[in-house]
Amino acid sequence: MRDLRLSSKILIPILVLLFVIPFAYDLYQFFSDVNILVVDYMKEGLNIIFAILYYFFLINTFNFRDKSIEENLKIFVYLLGILYLSVILAKLFLNPSYSVADFPPLSETFTSVIYSNLVSLFAVLFMIPILIVIKNLIYYKRTRRTYLFMRILVIFSLATVLSGVIFPTPDTFEFSGPGIYNDILFSIVLVLIILQSFRNSWITYLSRKEKVTYFFISLFIFWALLYLNNFAFNISIPAHSLAAGVFSTIAWYFQLSYVLFSSIYLLFQLPTARVFDRKMNEVTSLLDLSRVISTEFDFHKLIKLLPEMAIKVIGAESIWLELYKPDSKELYIASSQNIHENEISEFGKSGRQILSEKIVSTRKPILLNEIGKNHPYAYLREWKSDIGSIIGAPLISGNGKPLGILFATKKYTFGFYPDDLAMLEAYANQGVIALDNVMLLKESFEHERMEEELRIAREVQQKLLPHKTPKYNGISIEALTITAYEVGGDYYDYINFSDDRLGFIIGDVSGKGTSAAFYMAEAKGIVQSLGKSFQQPRELLIRTNEILYETLERKSFISMLMATLDCKTNTLSFARAGHCPLLYYNSKVNKAALLQPDGIGVGLEKGDIFKKKLKEEKVKCHSGDIFVFYTDGLSEARNHDGEEYGDERLRNLIETNAKKTAPELKELVIDSILSFLDGQSLSDDLTLLLVKL
Amino acid sequence: MENFEVARVDRSDVSILRLKGFLDAHTAPNFEQAIQELIEENRYKIIVSMSDLNYISSAGLGVFMGFIEEIREKEGDIKLTNMTDKVFKVFDLLGFPALYKIFQEEAEAEKEYSK
Numbered sequence: 001m002r003d004l005r006l007s008s009k010i011l012i013p014i015l016v017l018l019f020v021i022p023f024a025y026d027l028y029q030f031f032s033d034v035n036i037l038v039v040d041y042m043k044e045g046l047n048i049i050f051a052i053l054y055y056f057f058l059i060n061t062f063n064f065r066d067k068s069i070e071e072n073l074k075i076f077v078y079l080l081g082i083l084y085l086s087v088i089l090a091k092l093f094l095n096p097s098y099s100v101a102d103f104p105p106l107s108e109t110f111t112s113v114i115y116s117n118l119v120s121l122f123a124v125l126f127m128i129p130i131l132i133v134i135k136n137l138i139y140y141k142r143t144r145r146t147y148l149f150m151r152i153l154v155i156f157s158l159a160t161v162l163s164g165v166i167f168p169t170p171d172t173f174e175f176s177g178p179g180i181y182n183d184i185l186f187s188i189v190l191v192l193i194i195l196q197s198f199r200n201s202w203i204t205y206l207s208r209k210e211k212v213t214y215f216f217i218s219l220f221i222f223w224a225l226l227y228l229n230n231f232a233f234n235i236s237i238p239a240h241s242l243a244a245g246v247f248s249t250i251a252w253y254f255q256l257s258y259v260l261f262s263s264i265y266l267l268f269q270l271p272t273a274r275v276f277d278r279k280m281n282e283v284t285s286l287l288d289l290s291r292v293i294s295t296e297f298d299f300h301k302l303i304k305l306l307p308e309m310a311i312k313v314i315g316a317e318s319i320w321l322e323l324y325k326p327d328s329k330e331l332y333i334a335s336s337q338n339i340h341e342n343e344i345s346e347f348g349k350s351g352r353q354i355l356s357e358k359i360v361s362t363r364k365p366i367l368l369n370e371i372g373k374n375h376p377y378a379y380l381r382e383w384k385s386d387i388g389s390i391i392g393a394p395l396i397s398g399n400g401k402p403l404g405i406l407f408a409t410k411k412y413t414f415g416f417y418p419d420d421l422a423m424l425e426a427y428a429n430q431g432v433i434a435l436d437n438v439m440l441l442k443e444s445f446e447h448e449r450m451e452e453e454l455r456i457a458r459e460v461q462q463k464l465l466p467h468k469t470p471k472y473n474g475i476s477i478e479a480l481t482i483t484a485y486e487v488g489g490d491y492y493d494y495i496n497f498s499d500d501r502l503g504f505i506i507g508d509v510s511g512k513g514t515s516a517a518f519y520m521a522e523a524k525g526i527v528q529s530l531g532k533s534f535q536q537p538r539e540l541l542i543r544t545n546e547i548l549y550e551t552l553e554r555k556s557f558i559s560m561l562m563a564t565l566d567c568k569t570n571t572l573s574f575a576r577a578g579h580c581p582l583l584y585y586n587s588k589v590n591k592a593a594l595l596q597p598d599g600i601g602v603g604l605e606k607g608d609i610f611k612k613k614l615k616e617e618k619v620k621c622h623s624g625d626i627f628v629f630y631t632d633g634l635s636e637a638r639n640h641d642g643e644e645y646g647d648e649r650l651r652n653l654i655e656t657n658a659k660k661t662a663p664e665l666k667e668l669v670i671d672s673i674l675s676f677l678d679g680q681s682l683s684d685d686l687t688l689l690l691v692k693l
Numbered sequence: 694m695e696n697f698e699v700a701r702v703d704r705s706d707v708s709i710l711r712l713k714g715f716l717d718a719h720t721a722p723n724f725e726q727a728i729q730e731l732i733e734e735n736r737y738k739i740i741v742s743m744s745d746l747n748y749i750s751s752a753g754l755g756v757f758m759g760f761i762e763e764i765r766e767k768e769g770d771i772k773l774t775n776m777t778d779k780v781f782k783v784f785d786l787l788g789f790p791a792l793y794k795i796f797q798e799e800a801e802a803e804k805e806y807s808k
Contacts, residue, residue, distance in 0.1 A: 508751065509751075510751035510752060510754065510755045511718060511751065511752045511755060553759075554758055554759045554762065555755035555756060555758050555759030556755060556758075557751070557754075557755065557758060557787075559751075559786075559787060577788075578786060578787035578788045579786070580786065581786075596786075598788070599788055600787060600788025600789070600791050600792065601787045601788060604758060604787070604788065604789075604792060605791075605792060609791050609792065612791075613788055613791050632751075632786075683717075684750075
């Protein structure tokens with residue numbers, strides 16, 4: 001039957017015809033007093049077909065199913081209103097009168113016939129869509145049984161209609177005579193109607209406001225329906241058609257019962273509506289929050305969102321989020337709603353601190369519904385007189401670290417319920433998840449960026465160091481660099497002045513990371529190009545300082561030691577610009593010494609003092625002599641106990657092993673440092689340049 | 694990470710910063726901030742007292758260099774006092790004694806300012 005699809009083009013003429021034929025017969029009957037039972041049955045049959053076709057016309061033409069509850073209810077009210085209006089108008093113009101001595105009643109006047117026909121038509125025209133509306137409401141939460149019950153109801157209603165036509169009696173419920181079948185069937189229908197009237201689940205999910213509004217509307221509808229039967233249907237419809245009469249009576253009972261039960265439902269749900277509303281709000285809002293949180297990774301947006309979303313649900317006057325400053329025990333106001341940051345600050349650090357400390361130390365939310373004069377939190381009154389109640393919930397990170405506190409206030413005392421506190425806590429917990437996520441992400445980005453920077457710095461540094469050691473007769477050179485995890489600015493280089501003049505440079509750029517690596521590159525370039533014109537260490541360092549002072553950042557500097565070994569004259573001249581001493585082993589006396597002539601770091605001063613302080617020393621050297629250039633990464637290497645390796649340890653090591661070859665010495669130094677560190681990693685780069693004559 | 698603390702004491706127009714712990718690349722920003730605050734308050738007569746400073750790295754030394762020009766332009770200075778031998782060695786190696794006045798005691802530096 002559901003697939004019965006006739007276009008409205010055909011349906012409308014058929015419907016008109018189905019109304020006109022019985023109407024014409026009624027008129028004919030009124031004037032001629034003819035009474036043929038078969039024709040009467042045919043008339044009723046046409047009326048029933050009319051109703052059924054009209055039903056299909058409606059569901060095919062209008063999409064009732066997709067309508068919202070509100071729309072359905074509006075249709076209900078409008079249809080009822082139009083029905084009343086139509087009946088009133090018809091009554092006014094036609095002034096009907098009936099003789100009720102018999103059943104069915106008889107029209108006494110010609111206009112009464114018209115009136116009966118019209119009211120029957122109105123009843124079908126308006127009651128059927130109202131029934132569809134009720135069906136939609138019942139189907140709001142549909143189960144298999146809802147559908148079954150509805151079908152049974154329809155079948156029994158049809159049976160009642162047929163029985164009503166065959167045994168014409170008024171619905172007296174006397175359960176006797178020929179009316180007994182009507183009464184039994186009608187009783188079953190009524191039971192089914194009452195059963196269906198319990199299906200009001202659409203009410204549950206209404207908001208509180210809707211529940212209140214609909215309750216009053218339902219009272220009005222009930223009242224309107226109550227009078228409808230007596231006012232319009234009772235006598236006039238059976239006078240025209242028994243089928244229509246039974247139908248309208250059933251429809252009327254159904255509507256009346258459904259509206260009554262809905263009213264009762266609405267009434268019963270009113271006290272809990274607020275709570276239900278809140279819970280629904282909470283669920284949707286928390287869902288919203290978690291959805292937003294999973295897509296929002298901007299820390300600043302997140303901390304704004306949290307109070308923004310929380311204030312709506314909790315219904316607080318103002319709300320604000322305080323977070324701990326990174327690596328600090330101090331809270332700051334991260335974001336606020338309906339209260340200015342300054343106002344919160346006025347609360348006074350100490351005042352807030354007492355409250356905050358309590359929340360953080362107990363890790364539990366706090367609820368202050370009354371801030372009385374003798375109350376331990378009475379000082380809150382001094383801050384803002386318009387704060388009656390305050391709640392606060394801690395944000396505890398996944399690793400147990402407190403991240404901050406979410407506060408909410410209301411003007412009046414006893415403004416918050418215990419479930420407000422639970423809600424605030426839920427928000428705080430959601431906030432924690434979001435903040436934790438953001439922080440993890442930030443850390444991993446930061447970490448990645450640092451790694452990348454370190455990689456670049458290390459690469460630069462490696463490329464800048466000499467790729468091979470120069471070959472000079474009678475000189476053996478060994479270089480060692482160990483890079484720490486964090487790239488420092490260690491640097492060493494050779495300058496080939498001539499076949500018998502070789503320059504050594506060792507330096508250490510202050511600071512770490514990429515900038516140190518780039519300053520080192522700059523220094524190398526400058527020294528290499530100056531090396532073409534200046535061969536004396538002091539001269540070279542003075543020129544280097546002049547140039548670098550201009551370009552280096554004020555807080556950056558480079559310690560440097562430069563030496564020139566002249567193989568012809570067997571002298572090593574060197575100057576020390578703030579660098580570690582030069583370790584010199586004199587094979588003649590079997591003694592090692594740390595040479596530390598005056599000099600200040602490159603880039604510390606523009607030139608005058610630098611020049612004045614920088615001293616050049618000359619060492620007359622012999623075969624078997626050893627020079628060790630090193631950086632503070634070696635002398636300041638620390639073991640577990642925080643003890644430094646120190647220059648003296650190196651001096652001793654060289655002195656006692658001076659007979660060994662340069663590669664052997666290098667190995668010794670490495671072993672010595674490693675055993676000193678004993679697994680502890682280096683915090684700074686370490687560079688060693690060992691020259692043995 | 695090692696600990697580092699800066700404590701500030703103001704005596705008339707002289708401000709004393711007492712350093713404690715490890716001053717390296719990680720903690721240098723704390724020290725930097727402390728000096729920055731003094732400059733913002735137009736307090737240019739600064740004494741940095743280091744009796745409890747255990748270690749200073751090149752980045753720590755850089756902090757002094759970062760501000761000294763500006764401070765001296767405003768006729769102020771940074772005077773260093775109470776260095777342990779170990780810390781003094783680091784300063785000395787770099788040639789800081791040629792650039793900064795170093796005193797045994799805070800009082801001596803204060804006296805120097807009041808001259």
